[in-house]
Amino acid sequence: MTTTADTPQTPEATAPSQGKPGGGLRGRLDSLPKPVRWAVLALLVAGAYLLPYAADVPVLGPQLVTEGIDWASALFNVSYFVLLALGLNVVVGFAGLLDLGYVGFYAVGAYTVALLASGDSVFGTKWTWLATIPIAIAIALFSGLILGWPTLRLRGDYLAIVTLGFAEIIRITADSTPDFLRGDQGFTGIPHPPGTFSDGTPVFGVRDATPYFWLGVTIIIIVVLALRNLERSRVGRSWLAIREDEEAAEVMGVRTVKYKLWAFAIGACVGGLGGVLFAGQNGFVNSAMFQLQLSILVLAGVVMGGSGNMAGAILGGALISYIPDRLRGTQILDRDAYEYRYLLFGVIIILIMIFRPQGLIPSRRRALELKDRAREVAPQ
């Protein structure tokens, strides 16, 4: 900044309406009258629950439905990826901390279920799926605190490397403890959630993933409501301040370490919940499911959708799961198109970074922060 500092630096400054924070899709939605807003939301929720019947919609339906994997399973995959993206969005989007090892918490959730409920576990407790949920969430939260406490003094890249290490530690521990976490061999016979239909067949079985998808959507709605309340509370305000300028937040009296720890712990809870859901549906958990690529993929989803915006995280999480599943069964160069997924996402991420760095459904606020950061790096 030079001596001409009092002249407006951005076109927004001359057009005050554009400079308003928090715009974007939410801004447009917020400007609608309240009943309309509720109607739109209700329609979206109903639409989500009806997705398993998408194939019955004429013309559009068959295009949407996956070919290489049954549609209900593809939808269930979408639901737990959305859950993971929502959790990671708390850490990366709300608090602005780069976490490359998010899958670690997902693994903690899944392994807790496996250890408490599978017959292969050394504990031999054989709990029901439902009973493991509170323990799994508590342990995920605890692991978030354990990881966060010593590392959150680090910033940016340093934090990213440590979190990356955390996820690898869990996977490698699993690989090297054949009796405890059972490596590749894994845990079989993880029980499904409870409930039977009137004819005695279980609601949550192996044949049809539709009930699992509905369960996933229900959990997502609960998580979104909870996170929304948090985002609007003092905690959310502190996260926002930390994300926008950590040092300024600190001199305003924000206890930054505490709130960063909060973000980590809450993100870990949601990730753990994703692991619980996955373990219940899949019935089997082993170390190969928690590869580093999965962390990167979820992060790519959050960034792609619009970091800091829950609608964006939901869209991004859905896309990273849906696109590869939709490609299954299509042959490209003698290979299943599914195998090109990382290449594809690499290209998508590059394109997004060039043309839409704030994501597909951006928060206007985030766009302003990016601009501000660019100015700090390259002052005029």
Add this chain to the structure above:
Amino acid sequence: MLLELDNVTLLYGRIQALHGISLTVDEGEIVALIGANGAGKTTTMRAISGLRPVASGSIRFNGEDITRLRADLRVVRGLCQSPEGRGVFPGMSVLDNLDMGAYTRKDRAGIAADLERVLTLFPRLKERAKQAGGTLSGGEQQMLAVGRALMSRPKLLLLDEPSMGLAPMLIQQIFDIITEINQQGTTILLVEQNAQQALSRAHRGYVLETGNIVRSGTGTELLHDPAVKEAYLGVA
């Protein structure tokens, strides 16, 4: 004595940035800390606001030893800094930025009154109330940073380079406001490269060179000190 630094040293890794700084600020004063780039002005501020731990020495504020106190608790005690480079929250509106200044306070009536006071002090911020911090001009951001610090109703306001990057006319205006804030009863510790303005407004001043305080005195004394004149005022 409101603030007292006694022999404070501070390290960045192995590099010693402060070599035993001692200074005092009395209630009601404006004290200026001047020096060249890299002399340790901002580092001194960071030691006082708690952004950086000191290696040895002590800091006392309002009769209490705050040497090891967490930064956020120093704000509660009445120490508030307007950080270098302004540090406004770019995505928050002007009002939200000001509201962040009152983060540690719970007295709604008091906050509303202080908001009124800040908006009267800076009419420009009132015009821009709903606009995002990142879209303001440099001068406006500076006003916002000072206004936001005032929202914590500090006993001692720490200003780090309030004139940095501003046009001469605006510098004048910012210093007028600083004087006004002081006359309304807020004690101010000011770090500045613009020695002329800072010393002519301050009751007392300190000159910092490579982590040491080399001179101190009233603002007028320092303004007329030949060594200060030569080094900082551009007069031979």
